Amino acid sequence: MRIISYLMLLMFTLTSACSSDYEVGDYLKVESERSGLVLGLVSYLTFDEAKNLLHLGDQKIVVLEESKSPKQDGIPPFNIYTIKVPDIDVEGFNGALMLFFFNNRLMEVRFYPIDIDGFALSVDGLSNSKSINIEPYTRAWLDKDYQGNSYIGWVDVRLQKQFYAWIKNYS
Secondary structure, eight states: OHHHHHHHHHHHHHHHHOOOSSSGGGGGGOOSOBBOSSSTTTTTTHHHHHHHHHHHHSSSEEEEEEEOOOBBBBBBOOEEEEEEEEEEEETTEEEEEEEEEESEEEEEEEEEEEHHHHHHHHHTTTTTTSSSEEETEEEEEEEEEETEEEEEEEHHHHHHHHHHHHHHHHH
16 A cells, blocks of 8 residues: 555656646747847747848858757657857947747847947846846846856747746656
């Protein structure tokens, strides 16, 4: 009897740990309400839409990451595409721009301005805080990457939550 109780508890724990608020199809869904990021970019844009909006044309784009998960029944895709535009002007500040796509939906943008302090002052509310929320679903923050380079990032928190849920539930 005691073994059955332990097995039931174990099954409940495993089921709870693997549960998700998302259906398989949600990992490809494009929400109708998009959230503003920077440079007129909004979340859920495809790569081609973002490229056209930024008028990149033949401008040099560096692909930093392109990975696709193998197709498996019952497991949603996990496709990551990250690009860098090495030289771009954002509101009068020059720097590099990185765009992160999750399942061909723009999730996050990072800007590495040459003058980080000046640019940070130009972002409403960010000069007084390391992180701010921008309605409806954007979080902007000031940080450094793993190489110590300062940047300002914008992310749609819905897509970020979905990204982390996929990792938790399927990796």
